[in-house]
Structure formats: structure tokens, C-alpha cells
Amino acid sequence: MNPYLVLSLLLFLVGTTGFIVKKNVLAMFLCVELMLNAANLAFVAFARDLGHLQGQIFVFLVMVVAAAEAAVGLAIMIVLYRRRQTLNPDDADTMKG
């Protein structure tokens, strides 16, 4: 078993756990970044094992998407704080079914 994939799995699990237990949208966002990073590590590990650069191209694309996601996510958080004075996602439950 490739040790890099094991590390990637562990990082992803830590990120998932944090996303579930955290009660602050900013902290949850950081955990999402952690998961993306774990996925990137897996991509690069596969790229080296299979001897192909495609994996690195995917990492590049993931980083671009992560940058866009960060910008839009942070803007949503600013709007949320401005309107509700809270960062707890449990307080923003207007669309709860």
C-alpha cells in the first residue's frame, strides 16, 4: 500500500470529521480546504505511480476551482454575518424543510 495514499486518506478523514463537528462556517470552510488538499495529494501520488502527468493537471484544475470556491464562499459568509450577525450554520435555517 502506497504510504502517500494512506496519509491522504487520514487527512481526508480529519477534514471530514472537522466539517461535521464544527459549529462555525469559517472553520467548516477550512476543513473543506483540508479535504481538497488530501485529494490533491492522492492525485499527485497516483501521477507518480502511473508515470503520467495527468494527475498533476487535475491538481492544477482543483486548485483553480478551490480559489473560485474560496472567493464565493467567503463572500457568502460576509453576507450571512451582515444579515444575521452569526456564523453558526444552525442559525441560518430559513430554507429548512
Place this chain on the structure above:
Amino acid sequence: METLVFYLFGGIALLAAVSVVAQKRVFYSALSLILCLGSVAVLFLALEAPFIAAVQIIVYAGAIMVMVLFVIMMLDPFSAAAARDKRRRLTCLAAALGLVALVVMFTLMRAHDPAALPVDAGGVPLAAAPVSRLGQLLFTRFLIPFEATSILILVAIMGVVVLARKRS
């Protein structure tokens, strides 16, 4: 050598990741995430992906995380109060780390010798070859996804401007 690097920086990355989740203050979580991203960048170097490692440091740990830290300082009402308690100790720590960084950079600058870099017959540094192959792939076979990302960035910019503007 690679095993040592893997266990050292893999361990740091994992500890930093746990710290991201364990910290009470979001600001410290973000600082831990920067440490984690930096360690993973070293692992990218070990995995023969120097371009990805550089992008990770410059774009991810640099640009994106600085933006995140700005938003955290703007929104998180608890960060400022908590930081005041420990300011003195953190100032000493920051001064010590800055001094270490200064000594390291000064030593590296003194030791730097451009003539010692490995050069092939064409005068191009050998380490540049895999990165140029990555660029070729990006602009030939993966041209459409690459162009799609530019549209995505444009849409994100417009979305952010619309979302964050003040309602009059």
C-alpha cells in the same frame, strides 16, 4: 531519504490537520491549515511535482489563505479578545522566529552560487524539463478544461462582486 522526508512532513501535515479541527479559535485553525499546506507542498516535491509544490505555496498557502485570514479577522468577534491575552508571549515567539529566518536567509544568500546549478548542453536547467512538459500538456490535450477554468474564475469574480456589495 525520501522515506525520512515522508514521515517527517507527513507527520507534521497530519498533526497540523488535527490542530485545524481541535483549535477553538478559527484564526489558529487557519494558521494550522497553512502549516499543513506547506508540509504537503514538501511532499509534492518528494513526489516529483515541483510545479504543483510551487503553486501550492504561492497560490494556496499564500493568496487564498491570506484572503481567508482577512475575512476571519473581519468576522470572528472572538479572535481579537483572545489575541490580547497572549500578545506578549507571541511577540517574543515572533521575534525569535524572525531572527531564525533572517539567519537562514542570510546563510543561503552567502552560499548561493549561480554557476553551481546543473545545466544541460542547451543552457536550460535540468529541473525545468518536467514543468515544460506539464505546460505542453495543459495547452494541447487539456486546452478546453484550461479555458473552462478561466470562464469559471470570471463567473466567480462577478458572483463575488454581486454578493458582497452593499445594498443601498
